[in-house]
Amino acid sequence: MDTIIGLGQTGCNIAGAFAQHKQYKIYKIDHGLDGFRQDGNYKMPWQDSPERYEKNCPDLNKFFKDVDGEILFIVGGAGNISGASLSVLEHLQHCDINVLYIRPEIESLGAVKAKQEWAAFNILQEYARSGVFKRIYLVSNPYVEEHIGNIPVIGYFDKINEMIVSCLHMINVYNHNESVIDTFFDPMDVCRISTIGFYNEETNENRLLFPLDNIREMRYYYAINKEKLENDGEVMKKIREQTRDKIKTCYGVYATNYEQDYVYTVAHTSLIQQQKK
Numbered sequence: 217m218d219t220i221i222g223l224g225q226t227g228c229n230i231a232g233a234f235a236q237h238k239q240y241k242i243y244k245i246d247h248g249l250d251g252f253r254q255d256g257n258y259k260m261p262w263q264d265s266p267e268r269y270e271k272n273c274p275d276l277n278k279f280f281k282d283v284d285g286e287i288l289f290i291v292g293g294a295g296n297i298s299g300a301s302l303s304v305l306e307h308l309q310h311c312d313i314n315v316l317y318i319r320p321e322i323e324s325l326g327a328v329k330a331k332q333e334w335a336a337f338n339i340l341q342e343y344a345r346s347g348v349f350k351r352i353y354l355v356s357n358p359y360v361e362e363h364i365g366n367i368p369v370i371g372y373f374d375k376i377n378e379m380i381v382s383c384l385h386m387i388n389v390y391n392h393n394e395s396v397i398d399t400f401f402d403p404m405d406v407c408r409i410s411t412i413g414f415y416n417e418e419t420n421e422n423r424l425l426f427p428l429d430n431i432r433e434m435r436y437y438y439a440i441n442k443e444k445l446e447n448d449g450e451v452m453k454k455i456r457e458q459t460r461d462k463i464k465t466c467y468g469v470y471a472t473n474y475e476q477d478y479v480y481t482v483a484h485t486s487l488i489q490q491q492k493k
Contacts, residue, residue: 218239218240218241218285218286219240219241219243219283219285219286219287219288219311220234220240220241220242220243220287220288220290221243221244221245221283221287221288221289221290221304221308222242222243222244222245222246222290222291223245223246223289223290223291223297223298223300223301223304224245224246224291224292224295224297224298225246225248225292225295226290226291226292226294226295226318226320227244227245227246227289227290227291227292227318228244228245228246228249229373229377230290230316230318230377230380230381231243231244231290232244233374233377233378233380233381234381234385237385241256241283242256243256243257243258243279243280243283244256244257244258245257245258245260245276245297245300245304246259246260246297247259247260247261247262247263247297258276258279260273260274260297260300261274263296263297264296265296265299266296266297266298266299266300266332266335266336267299268299269296269297269298269299269300269303270299270300270302270303273300273303273304275307276304276307277307279307280307280308283308283311284310284311285311285312286311286312286314286350287308287311287312287313287314288314288315288316288384289301289304289305289308289313289314289315289316290315290316290318291315291316291317291318291336291340292317292318292319292320293317293318293319293320293332293333293334293335293336293337294320294325294329294332294333296332298332298333298336299332299336301336301340302339302343305349312350313348313349313350314349314350314351314352314353315340315344315349315351315352315353316352316353316355316380316384317336317337317340317341317352317353317354317355318355318357318380319333319337319354319355319356319357319426320333320357321357321358337489338488340352341354341409341488341489342488344408344409345406345408345409345486345488347405347408349408350408351408351409351410352408352409352410353384353410353411353412354409354410354411354426354428354489355380355411355412355425355426356425356426356427357376359424359425359426359427360376360379360380360425361376363379363413363414363423363425364376364379379425380412380425383412383413383414383425383480384412386437386439386478386480387412387437387480387482390437390439390468390470390480393470395468395469395470396445396469396470396471397468397469398466398467398468398469399466399467399468400435400466400467400468401464401466403433403435403484404432404433404484404486406486407432407433407484407485407486408484408486409428409484409485409486409487409488409489410428410482410483410484410485411424411425411426411428411482411483412424412425412480412481412482412483413425413480413481413482413483414478414479414480414481415436415458415479415480415481417454417458417477417479420458422434422481424481424483426489428483428485428489429485429487429489429490430485430486430487431463431483431484431485432463432464432484432485432486433463433464433465433466433483433484433485434459434461434463434464434465434466434481434482434483434484435465435466435467435468435481435482435483435484436455436458436459436465436466436467436468436479436480436481437467437468437470437479437480437481437482438455438467438468438469438470438477438478438479439470439472439474439477439478439479439480440469440470440471440472440477441471441472441473441474441475441476441477442471442472442473444477445469445471451469455467455469458479
C-alpha cells in the first residue's frame with residue numbers, strides 16, 4: 217500500500233499524515249483544496265448532497281494516470297463528498313483496492329447525516345465482501361480516543377489520525393520485511409472486513425480500533441528488541457500464550473533497535489458489521 221488516496225476532509229487529513237513517511241505517494245481529493253490538479257491534489261467541484269457528488273464526479277483518469285498496484289483509499293462517511301467514493305474508485309479498477317473507512321461519533325450526527333453515514337458504511341462493506349475490493353479496514357474514532365485516553369481539544373483529530381497512521385504504517389512496514397520467525401498464512405478469501413490495533417502486554421488486552429463482531433482470524437506483529445530476542449528464553453513461550461485462541465491466529469516476530477516492544481494486530485471477519493452506534 218504505497219499509494220494513499222484520501223477523499224474528503226477526513227480522508228485527506230489522514231492521507232496527509234502518511235506523508236511523513238517517504239515511501240508513500242499521496243493523492244488528495246476534496247472541494248476545499250488549493251489548486252486544481254497539482255502536487256497530488258484534486259479540487260473537486262462542490263456539491264450539496266452525496267447523490268450529486270456521485271452523479272457529477274469528474275473524469276479522474278488523467279489525475280490517476282500513474283496509479284497502479286495496491287492502493288489505500290481513505291474516506292469518512294459523514295461528509296457529503298463520501299457519496300463520490302464508488303465513482304472515484306471506478307477509475308481505479310485496475311488496482312488492488314484497500315479501503316480505510318473512518319466512522320465518526322454517530323451520536324453527534326443529525327438524522328440526515330446519520331442515514332448517509334449508515335449507507336456508506338454498509339455499501340463499502342458489501343463491495344469488499346463481494347470481492348470488488350481487496351479489503352476494507354474499519355476504524356471508529358471513539359474507539360481510538362478510548363485507547364489514547366484524554367485528548368486536548370486543540371489537536372484532537374491530529375492525535376486520533378496519528379494513532380491510525382502509526383498502526384497501519386508499521387503493519388505495512390513489517391509486511392514488506394522479513395521476520396525472524398512467523399506462522400503467517402493468507403486470510404480466508406471471504407474474510408475481507410478487517411480492523412487494526414495493538415496488543416497491550418501489560419494488561420493482556422487486544423485493543424482494536426473498531427469493535428469487530430464475529431472475528432474469525434487474528435494476525436499479530438511482534439516488534440521486539442533484538443538483544444531481547446537473542447537472550448530472553450521466555451519470549452516464544454509468552455507469544456504462544458498470548459496468541460493461543462479459539463479463532464485462527466498467526467504471528468510474526470521482528471527484531472528492532474527500539475527499547476520498548478510493540479505488538480500490532482489485524483483482525484478479520486466475513487460478517488458485514490451492523491453497529492449503528
